[in-house]
Amino acid sequence: MRILILGAGGTGGYFGGRLVESGADVTFLLRPERARRVQENGLVIKSPVGNAQLQVQTVLAGEAARKFDIVLVTCKAYDLDSALQAIEPHVDAGALALPIMNGMAHNDRMRERLGHGRVIGGIVQCSTTVNAFGEIEHLNPMARMVFGAFADQPNHLEIDPVLDDFEAAVGKASFSAKRADPIDQNLWDKWVMLATLAGMTTLMRASVGEIMATKGGPDLMAEFLEETVAVATEAEYPPSEDYLKNVRSLLFDRNSGFTASMLRDMEAGGPIEGEHIIGDMYHRARDAGLDAHLLRVAYCHVQAYAARRTKQAGLT
Template sequence: MKILILGAGGVGGYFGGRLIEAGGDVTFQVRPARARNLAANGLVIKSALGDAKLPVRTIEDAQGAGPFDLVIVSCKAYDLAPAIEAIAPHVAAGAIVLPLLNGMRHHDDLRARFGAEQTIGGMCQIETTLSPAGEILHKSEFARMVFGPFEEYPPTPRAQAVVSDLATLCGSANFSARLLDPVDQALWDKWVMIGTLGGITCLMRGATGDVMAAKEGRELIEELLQEAISVATENGYPPSADYLVNARKLLMAPGSTFMASMLRDIEKGGAIEADHIIGDMYRRAHEFGHDANVLRMVYCHLQAYEARRARGGL
């Protein structure tokens, strides 16, 4: 199986590098500056699970490349539109698309552009960042990828074969992986978690433990969590009781330094996935008739940050 990964940042670079270690045939489609960095230094991973320095193949556009069996999209949601156009020639040549983004709206966008038969669902759980030198810094011992077909869109024989081959390859890779058929519940569970985590830590500009130290901090986290749960439930995917027990443990641990990557992006003055993660959840809640007052406040807060950033006011 030939795999193309769009992007070689913290997510795409980490999982792509581990797949190469496992013997995978992996190519990265990257921008020119990143291509030069990788050519000069290799793909460098620094992790408690094992460091790596790997020579990698890169392309800067789709001309003359491939064909590929699978395209893994690992960009941020605000880069999805150009990413779709960048991978379009590969998909036209028969590649199956696996996105590793947060939220759900990108699946609709990908299906609208390429058709349900060439897209599968996926998500990852990992804490990584890219160093100024282009090294992938894995900041915990947790790295997990989940993927599979959607309940509403049964896979074609080709997509099923690609998914099966990926599962086999991941079985030898230095990260946890799980093939789920269907994958929908896992994607909704992740959105409930990341929506609550991103929302509360960005709104309060602190880690979950900092919020817990505030008067009524726990109550505010719970209110936002309930709003996220209501959206998943209205869409037919309520989180299980066991999942919520674990989610509350992570979100409400006193003294925890747990925070969303979106808060780190804000602290660096960077672009954020406000509309994709929080805005889309708020819109869905509103469509179902829920007030979602905390989601509304979070979304307004993030839009104000984006407006200030756009005018150069940071």
């Protein structure tokens, strides 16, 4: 199996690097500067479960399409347009696209552009960042991938052999991997958790533990979670009680320093996925006539951040 990974940032670099480490045939589709650094220094991973410095294969966007079986799309939502342009020739040449991104809207956009039969779904659970030296820092031992076909996938006979081979490949890597057909419930489950975490930690500019230490924090966290669960339920993908029990153990832990990556991006003054993670959830709640007052506030907040960032950058 030949695997192409768009990007060598925190997510793509970590999972792709672990696949390389396990002997998989992996190529990274990179921008010129990132490709130069990776070729000079190797792909460097610093992790509590083991460090690595790997020599990897790279290809640049715009180069002639090669034959790959699957393309992992690991960009942020605000880079999706350029990502689609970069991977489209490889999908046209026969690869399946596997976005391991947060939220749901990107799946619809990718399926509309690339074809409903050419895109499968996936999520990861892994906290990573890229430091000033271009090294991937894995922040805790958790690293998990879930992938699979969509419930309405039209061509399982073509997709299944690729998924079988990919399942075998990730099974050899040093991270947890699970195939889930259909993938839809898993996508909604993660979005419920992430939208709640991102909404609350960015609004409060605080970690889960710091929010729990306030008088009103636990109640607000519970209300926010209720709103996101209501949206998933309206979409006919309600989280199970077992899943919600696990989510609550994360979101109501008084000793936790857990924050959303969106907060870390805000604190660094960078672009955020506010429209994709929080805005899309709010719009679905509003369109369904659901009570979404906290989602509304959180959405206003991320829009205000984006507006100020644009103004300060002189982009208006």
